[in-house]
Amino acid sequence: MLTDVGIAITFSQIMVLALAFSRHRRRPLAWYGWIGLFGLLGAEALLFLRVRPVAIYFTPISWSFYILLVDAAVLAVRGESRLHDHRRHFVTVALLSIPLWLIFEVYNLRLENWTYTGVPQAWPLALVGYGWSFATITLGIFETADLIEAFGWFRTAPAVDFPPGLRNAMVVFGAVCLFVPWILPQPIARKLFILVWIGFLFLLDPLNDRLGLPSLIGDLRQGRRSRLYSLLIAGFVCGWFWEYWNYWAAAKWHYIFPMFQQYKIFEMPAPGYLGFLPFALECFVMYVSAVGIAMKLLGRPGMELPLRAPAWH
Secondary structure, eight states: OHHHHHHHHHHHHHHHHHHHHHHHOOSOOOHHHHHHHHHHHHHHHHHHTTOHHHHHTHHHHHHHHHHHHHHHHHHHHHSOOHHHHOHHHHHHHHHHHHHHHHHHHHHHHHHOOEEEESOOSSHHHHHHHHHHHHHHHHHHHHHHHHHHHHTTOOOOOOOOOOOHHHHHHHHHHHHHHHHHHHHSOHHHHGGGTHHHHHHHHHHHHHHHHHTTOOOHHHHHHTTOOHHHHHHHHHHHHHHHHHHHHHHHOSSEEEEOOSSOGGGEETTEEGGGGGGHHHHHHHHHHHHHHHHHHHHHHHTOTTOOOOSSSGGGO
C-alpha cells in the first residue's frame, strides 16, 4: 500500500516537472537530452527484465541518464546549462560529490542508519559502483535546482538580515550538531542523524558568507529566494527519485535506523523524506566551502565558483 503511495507521488512530480518544462521551453531538447530520456526508459526496462549488469548498477545508470535529460531541459528553457556551457564546472561538481558524500558515510559508521546489499564482491567493481553513484548526488540536486529555478517561480522578497551574534550562534549550533553524535551512546546517537543533516548547513553557511563566498544567508540579505527554494524543492524531488530507483535495483541501500520502520515508503521510512530538504541545502554549502578551500590552496582567489549558470554567481 505504501509503495503505491510512493509510486503515485513520484510520478506526480514527474508530471509537474514535465508540464512546467512544456510551458517554459524556448528551444528544442538537445540531442543528449533524448539520449538521457530513452536511456532512462531503456535502463528501467532492462532492470525489470533483471539483466544483471544493469540491475546491479541501476542507481548510477539511472542518475547519469537523468542528469543528461535535466541538463538538456535546463538548456531548452534558459538557453544555457552546466554541461553545455560550463563543462569544467559540471565535472568539478561530479568529482567533489564523491568526497563530500563520504563524509556522511563516515558518520554512518558510527550511527549505522543504512547499509548496502547486492554490491559486487570484487572490490574493483564495488568501487566503480560506489564512486559512480556518489558522483551523481550533488550533480543531480544542482541540475534539478537549475531546472526549477529556470521556471521563474520565485520572486525577490524583503531582505532578511542576520546580525553577527546570530550568525555566530548558528556556527556554534552547527558544530554542536556535528559533534554530539560522536559522544552520545550509540543507541541514542543512532536516532539523531537529523543533527548531521542540518549541522553542516548551520556551521558552514555563515562561514561562507563571512568569507565572501556564495551563501544562503547572503541571498536572503539581498532579498533573493530562488536559490533557497529551488534547492529545497530539488531535495524533495531527488529524494523520491533516489528511493524509487533504489527500491527496484539489485544493488541497493536499506535504512536500518531504529525508528518508523513500519512506515516505509520504498526503503525509506516516511518521515525520512523530510530530511532530503536540508540535505540539498547542505550539498550546496558544503560544495561552496570545498571550492573555497580549493581556491585558497591553489592560490586562485578569483577563480569562478562552479555553482551553476551565471544567475547563481
